[in-house]
Amino acid sequence: MTPLDESLNAYSFLTDLQTSVGARLTGTPAEAKAVAWLENHCRMLGVEPETETFQYQPELLMHRVRSLGLVYSIVVLTVLSLTLNTWSILLGIALAFVVFGLLWRRLARSAAKSEGRNMFAGVTRPWHEIVKRPPARVVILCAHYDTAPSAPAWRRRLGQLNDAAAGLAFLGVLGLTLFCIVYGILLAIPGLRGLATTILVLWRSAGFWLVLAAGLPGTVIVTLAALTYRPAQAMPENPGADDNGSGVAVVLSLTNDLKQRPPADTDVVVALWGVEEGGVWGSEAFVDRHKNQFDPANTIVLNVDGVGRGTHLVAVSGQGVLRRRAVDSTLLQKWEEACRSIGASTIREWLTPLTGSSDHAAWLDAGFHRALSIGRGDLVPIALPLRILNRLLGLPTGAQQANLSHIHSSDDSLQNIRPESLEETRKAILVLLSRI
Ligand SMILES: [Zn+2]
Structure with a gap:
């Protein structure tokens, strides 16, 4: 399951993205450069990129x-x-x-005036055809391409x-x-x-x-x-190699795999979200606009976010405290079986407003239960007060979580990415896709 051409593996994509674009902060010229980079690479892989704009509100005081x-x-x-x-x-x-x-x-949504961009590419059919004539079954492989500002050192x-x-x-x-x-x-x-x-x-x-x-x-x-x-542009740089150059790179290498060997009776779409940092704006706008075109029972969303380092593959099993949305349990089990079959270790995480979120969130909220976010990390214990709170609230969380202390900092650089982590993630997703 190694890509035929070595330059099409995830680590090569990531190296190219990090060296030729680097940090891709929303609202900066680097963001437009990143979109152009994505478009070029999609064309190189033989899929036609199409973009869609949406409104968002920049991170402000x-x-x-x-x-x-x-x-x-x-x-x-x-x-x-x-x-x-x-x-x-x-x-x-x-x-x-x-x-x-x-x-x-x-209020933030109604005041949203800045323009962001999502990028799509249909792997099996052009994207505009898939949207016009929705397929019986679709897999949406996605990742956000923007980066966050660096968090203050203190x-x-x-x-x-x-x-x-x-x-x-x-x-x-x-x-x-x-x-x-x-x-x-x-x-x-x-x-x-x-x-x-x-x-x-x-x-x-x-x-x-x-x-x-x-x-x-x-x-x-x-x-x-x-x-x-301080405004985002005035803060130190966060290269965003793991969050989320790694997700973009894995999705692109999977695009190559699936272009060569598409799954039977299924359309595959690649979606690269803008403005995830600071409020998952891109994926939320997309779900708002297109949710009625897709059937939740036949739509599988695989979101890849932060998969370049760490020992364990993380699956988001659901989200919410008062209104709880769980990911389809069969999909979760199949994911874990796929990981086991290639010898990869896994952990589940339940997300709350205290843990942050990713681009699967709007899908789950809209009733698409087959929406899975995949991440990676070394395991660290969850802080005791949070563990007690989770227990009191009856949330399905364990005692450990992925260590994300490197993200949104200068430490999230290409030097700290493990190529094997990207490769293992790609393989696990390919096995999952062959079984669903
Ligand atoms: Zn991210």
């Missing part, structure tokens, strides 16, 4: 204001819990999450503390919510007023302080992030 807004409204609500009716505190918590979650995203040095701080802060929110519900109910039952008073005393003397303390590290980190804000 406003995004930091969103986290500040959420964090400080929870702090204020915690303080108000000492005096105000607990049902109004609960309402406040719900409102804070709606305003700084859903509503904020809607934040990288904090490393895992970010995760621990976020986990602790949300444990605090859970504690505050629990107090409001329990106290509110006890107060409403005439015979239990005494117990309600005891709970209130406990809250005022210990619970309240514990919740404030739990939120403190997260509050400091979010405040520092807002105070040290």
Whole structure:
């Protein structure tokens, strides 16, 4: 299963992308250079590239204001819990999450004025024909080509503390919510007023302080992030070799494989998303526009994101906390069997707003359960507060996750990519495609 021509293997594609384009920050000339590079390479592989534009909102200071807004409204609500009716505190918590979650995203979408580009190429038929006459069965092989700005050095040095701080802060929110519900109910039952008073005393003397303390590290980190804000272009370079030159390279080498030996009765499309960093804008716009043209039961989306290093192949098994979307379990099992058959180790990860996301997300949200994101990494333990939070919320997560500390930093360079990692990922996907 080695490509016939050595120059068409994933590592050669990646080397070429990193040396002739390098960082591909959204909104910069390098982004346009990357699209031209992708178009050239598609033509070289014998598939015709087509692009589609979409609107997005660039990463601005406003995004930091969103986290500040959420964090400080929870702090204020915690303080108000000492005096105000607990049902109004609960309402406040719900409102804070709606305003700084859903509503904020809607507003950003309606204000989106910058133009991004997705690139498509039909491997089995031209893309515009596939969209016009949707196939019975389609495999969409995809990866984002943009890169993120480099995260500030202080934040990288904090490393895992970010995760621990976020986990602790949300444990605090859970504690505050629990107090409001329990106290509110006890107060409403005439015979239990005494117990309600005891709970209130406990809250005022210990619970309240514990919740404030739990939120403190997260509050400091979010405040520092807002105070040290700099526009993306002014930040040090992130070469983006693993995130996500590696995904682009693997998808291109698979394009070559599938062009030579297309799967039976299936159309194959390559999709290269723009503006994944800072809000998965490209894939979301695509799903919004085209979801009705594809049948969720016969559409398989394989998204490749960050597969250039690390010991384990990572499969995203689902996402969400309140509204949970799981990936089709048969697809996951087949993926793991495919990995096992070539001796590759695997791990599953469940994504939440605290873990970040990728371009499978809009598909899962739109009811396409056969949408799988594939990544890679060395395994590291999940921070204890996050593990406790996940357990309390009943999320299907384990004790370990892929180490992503190198991404969005100058450390994400070509020198740190393992060609064997790219090759193993490519082989695993080819085996999967031969079995579905
Ligand atoms: Zn990525």
